[in-house]
Amino acid sequence: MSFSFEHLFRGFEIALTFQNIFWAMVGCFIGTLVGVLPGIGPASGIAILLPLTTVLPPTSAIIMMAAIYYGAMYGGSTTAIVVNIPGEASSVPTAIDGYEMAKQGKAGPALAIAAISSFVAGTLGLVGLTFFAPLLADVAVAFGPPEYFALMFMALTLVISLSGRALLKGVISMALGLTTSLIGQDPLTGAARLTFGFPKLLAGIDFISVIVGLFAISEVMVNVESRITAISQKIGSWMPTWADIRQCTGAMIRSTGIGFFLGLLPGVTPSVTTFVAYDVEKRVSKTPERFGKGAIEGVAAPEGANNATSTAGFVPLFSFGIPTAPSMAVLLGGLMMYGLQPGPMLFKENPDFVWAIIASMYIGNVMLIVLNLPLVGMWARICVIPFYILGPMIVFFSVLGTYSIRFQPFDVWVMLLFGVIGYLMRKFGYPIAPMVLATVISQMMEMSLGQSLLMSQGSVLILFTRPISGVFMALAFISIARGIWLQIRSHAPEVAVEEAD
Amino acid sequence: MKTLRQADIAGGCFLAFLGLFILYAASNIRLGVERALSPRFFPSVLGFLIFACGVGLAVKSWRFRGEDPGIHWPDRQGFVIVVVSLLLIAAYNALMKPLGLPLATFLYAAASIGFLKPERWGVAIVSGLVLGAVSYVVFIRLLDLSFPMGFLFE
Numbered sequence: 001m002s003f004s005f006e007h008l009f010r011g012f013e014i015a016l017t018f019q020n021i022f023w024a025m026v027g028c029f030i031g032t033l034v035g036v037l038p039g040i041g042p043a044s045g046i047a048i049l050l051p052l053t054t055v056l057p058p059t060s061a062i063i064m065m066a067a068i069y070y071g072a073m074y075g076g077s078t079t080a081i082v083v084n085i086p087g088e089a090s091s092v093p094t095a096i097d098g099y100e101m102a103k104q105g106k107a108g109p110a111l112a113i114a115a116i117s118s119f120v121a122g123t124l125g126l127v128g129l130t131f132f133a134p135l136l137a138d139v140a141v142a143f144g145p146p147e148y149f150a151l152m153f154m155a156l157t158l159v160i161s162l163s164g165r166a167l168l169k170g171v172i173s174m175a176l177g178l179t180t181s182l183i184g185q186d187p188l189t190g191a192a193r194l195t196f197g198f199p200k201l202l203a204g205i206d207f208i209s210v211i212v213g214l215f216a217i218s219e220v221m222v223n224v225e226s227r228i229t230a231i232s233q234k235i236g237s238w239m240p241t242w243a244d245i246r247q248c249t250g251a252m253i254r255s256t257g258i259g260f261f262l263g264l265l266p267g268v269t270p271s272v273t274t275f276v277a278y279d280v281e282k283r284v285s286k287t288p289e290r291f292g293k294g295a296i297e298g299v300a301a302p303e304g305a306n307n308a309t310s311t312a313g314f315v316p317l318f319s320f321g322i323p324t325a326p327s328m329a330v331l332l333g334g335l336m337m338y339g340l341q342p343g344p345m346l347f348k349e350n351p352d353f354v355w356a357i358i359a360s361m362y363i364g365n366v367m368l369i370v371l372n373l374p375l376v377g378m379w380a381r382i383c384v385i386p387f388y389i390l391g392p393m394i395v396f397f398s399v400l401g402t403y404s405i406r407f408q409p410f411d412v413w414v415m416l417l418f419g420v421i422g423y424l425m426r427k428f429g430y431p432i433a434p435m436v437l438a439t440v441i442s443q444m445m446e447m448s449l450g451q452s453l454l455m456s457q458g459s460v461l462i463l464f465t466r467p468i469s470g471v472f473m474a475l476a477f478i479s480i481a482r483g484i485w486l487q488i489r490s491h492a493p494e495v496a497v498e499e500a501d
Numbered sequence: 502m503k504t505l506r507q508a509d510i511a512g513g514c515f516l517a518f519l520g521l522f523i524l525y526a527a528s529n530i531r532l533g534v535e536r537a538l539s540p541r542f543f544p545s546v547l548g549f550l551i552f553a554c555g556v557g558l559a560v561k562s563w564r565f566r567g568e569d570p571g572i573h574w575p576d577r578q579g580f581v582i583v584v585v586s587l588l589l590i591a592a593y594n595a596l597m598k599p600l601g602l603p604l605a606t607f608l609y610a611a612a613s614i615g616f617l618k619p620e621r622w623g624v625a626i627v628s629g630l631v632l633g634a635v636s637y638v639v640f641i642r643l644l645d646l647s648f649p650m651g652f653l654f655e
């Protein structure tokens with residue numbers, strides 16, 4: 001299944017129906033709002049809304065979910081520029097020069113260039129997705145259970161090794177995530193696992209309760225304890241000059257390349273690529289001394305990388321069924337909830353669905369620039385909603401989303417428990433991303449390992465003797481060895497890097 | 502636990518015990534039909550991994566002699582806010598079935614906003630009413646989701 005314009009046009013035909021345009025617009029709006037509001041990120045936003053979308057057809061629901069994700073990348077810059085509060089770790093580099101520009105009375109052009117850069121990178125990234133995903137899906141058709149297990153294993157090790165200096169804590173986080181998703185009945189034998197005699201646990205723990213707790217509830221706890229304060233900036237004129245745009249063109253293209261190609265790798269989230277893009281831009285600049293003092297390229301580069309990375313994440317998701325970041329893991333869970341198995345067969349068996357999602361992303365990008373440029377003042381005002389109102393609103397939507405998984409209070413208790421766990425993980429420097437990814441892919445890992453062992457009459461050597469799985473396992477072990485080497489060399493305590501969801 | 506070192510020693514010990522507990526629980530899983538991959542395999546491997554990493558973390562932190570970063574705990578008032586906020590969420594969940602979604606939402610939002618900003622009780626009550634109405638109109642009437650209605654609307 002290689003790329004064909006016929007499929008893409010058919011995708012546009014489906015994406016351009018009134019219903020799908022409407023849900024894409026709703027997704028773009030909610031996504032921008034999620035990005036603008038501190039205290040809620042795309043992973044928790046999607047997780048909260050996922051159970052509520054069961055009333056929609058799968059294509060419309062996933063179009064909306066995807067729009068929330070890339071929409072949040074647009075909105076994330078607003079708080080960083082206007083009030084110097086990076087809502088997510090990926091917005092930190094934007095805040096450096098964006099807030100300086102705001103203090104100089106140039107908040108409008110900074111916000112506008114952030115939106116334009118997001119649009120350019122998002123669209124170029126989509127062109128990459130359109131051509132790369134079917135190509136990789138062709139390769140992935142040759143994958144059997146050993147290759148899938150090895151790929152998922154490699155993805156987890158990469159996510160852990162990118163958790164900063166916290167290798168042990170990353171492994172613990174992953175192991176706790178895998179253990180959590182094992183609770184309940186074994187899918188093949190029906191044996192009760194880790195239920196400790198509680199009948200409620202037999203049905204298992206839903207990943208949505210875990211993710212909403214880890215991200216939304218723990219974020220609310222962190223924010224209520226510190227009481228966020230906001231300083232309003234005057235937006236002024238929002239139009240950048242042509243000179244501004246010309247000055248940023250190179251930054252937009254370079255950051256798209258960096259964001260897209262790095263974003264294809266598991267564990268490389270926007271919080272990593274935005275820093276890389278900012279650093280590269282500073283190095284190639286003829287006037288690097290302007291960076292940190294309000295350089296407009298310092299806003300364009302991270303915003304471009306942000307969006308290119310988020311689009312690139314769809315390539316491994318659609319072609320291999322591998323999530324590269326927590327938000328992608330939630331989207332994967334959403335696809336599985338609708339009975340769709342991402343991977344090479346998705347392009348073969350559901351071409352209308354997958355091309356409609358890709359086409360809707362082109363449309364969504366146009367919607368987002370229309371939504372972001374003229375309404376920049378409104379978004380800036382929204383981001384200063386006091387947390388004493390915002391916090392209970394986030395809890396309201398979190399409880400609603402979690403309760404509607406099975407309409408049982410039990411799932412909300414689980415959410416609350418993971419809220420406390422997430423709060424303590426943040427305090428003690430444990431990375432959250434490995435836990436989230438592990439929770440979602442655990443069953444697939446166990447299934448593919450089981451099938452691999454069935455193929456080899458119980459020998460694990462099958463994972464190392466087949467060429468593709470052998471390469472993935474080797475890369476996984478190299479990644480583990482690198483992590484251990486860094487641990488030995490580092491004499492610092494274990495602290496995870498701040499991560500975006 | 503004021504420093505990361507202390508927290509890691511305590512956390513490592515806790516995780517080591519948790520790992521042992523998971524190993525014990527895994528050994529009690531019924532095997533049933535013979536399969537290439539036993540239902541005990543993953544829980545046992547993970548139990549061992551958690552135990553080993555817990556011990557590793559505790560030992561590494563015990564031996565650590567460098568600059569120890571502190572943990573940013575909230576002050577006493579911050580702790581009270583966090584605990585009461587969690588209790589309010591718990592009460593919201595507990596009251597959902599007997600009172601119904603709209604009324605429980607109103608009570609939660611009003612109490613929560615009123616607690617976080619005591620001088621704005623008016624805003625708290627209006628916000629509670631708005632969220633309660635949204636929960637009823639959007640989620641019960643429009644989306645037709647099976648949330649409990651409570652005695653007011655049944």
